[in-house]
Amino acid sequence: MKLGDDEIAVFPYQYDADLLEAAKSDGETKVAVYNFPEIAVVLGRGSSIQKELNVDSILEDGVKVYRRMGGGCSVVLDPGNLIVSAVIPVEGLLDTKKWFNKCTNWLIDGLHSTGIDRVYHDGISDLVISDRKIAGSAFYRMKGYAYYTVALLVSPEIDLIEKYLKHPPREPEYRLQRNHRDFVVALSECYPDVSVNTLRGSFVKQLTVEGLLSVDG
Numbered sequence: 001m002k003l004g005d006d007e008i009a010v011f012p013y014q015y016d017a018d019l020l021e022a023a024k025s026d027g028e029t030k031v032a033v034y035n036f037p038e039i040a041v042v043l044g045r046g047s048s049i050q051k052e053l054n055v056d057s058i059l060e061d062g063v064k065v066y067r068r069m070g071g072g073c074s075v076v077l078d079p080g081n082l083i084v085s086a087v088i089p090v091e092g093l094l095d096t097k098k099w100f101n102k103c104t105n106w107l108i109d110g111l112h113s114t115g116i117d118r119v120y121h122d123g124i125s126d127l128v129i130s131d132r133k134i135a136g137s138a139f140y141r142m143k144g145y146a147y148y149t150v151a152l153l154v155s156p157e158i159d160l161i162e163k164y165l166k167h168p169p170r171e172p173e174y175r176l177q178r179n180h181r182d183f184v185v186a187l188s189e190c191y192p193d194v195s196v197n198t199l200r201g202s203f204v205k206q207l208t209v210e211g212l213l214s215v216d217g
Helices: 017-026 055-061 096-113 158-164 196-206 209-214
Strands: 009-012 030-035 040-043 064-067 075-077 081-089 120-122 126-129 132-142 145-153
Touching: 017 030, 017 081, 017 145, 030 196, 030 209, 055 158, 075 158, 081 096, 081 196, 081 209, 096 120, 096 126, 096 132, 096 145, 096 196, 096 209
Parallel strands: 009 064, 040 064
Antiparallel strands: 030 081, 040 075, 081 145, 120 126, 126 132, 132 145
16 A cells, blocks of 8 residues: 555555466466446556545545556446456567457457447547447556456446546547546446346356457457
């Protein structure tokens, strides 16, 4: 734990630590799909607490703050988010763009296979339906490995995003300065039959290691 700006405690994001250790242990690609278990704010690797967070609201509500390995701006995660993560052993120089595109295409193909067929990639790392963000991803490279993780906003508490996050200091062009509520949308709003549990069940079958390694980048 570290104390960040404004004396707020910031913890390392460790939810995929076991996945990374498993990949390092046997040298095989690993995939995990899970419900996020708490309400939390997750900073990007270079995120500024002062520029990105509404610290008073976070402290008042006792919300935990983490910092992830990957870049990008801060996000709010809650049990309405479904997390998909992958750790891929990669020899030699890592073609970051190629592997990020492979992971993104793999996830979009998985969504399409479940009937969620209007999703596309926009900005640097967003998944989008009709110009509204339904997921954000992060990609991190380390010696010998690539780590990809995405948070799907299946049935999130969007009011918490407005409450805990300021307008980001950087944004994709398609956002057009929209506030959080007008920019993001829940998957369950676009596809009313979708829930975190039903989508997790589908993804466990659809998002295979073999599929990830074979998809085009």
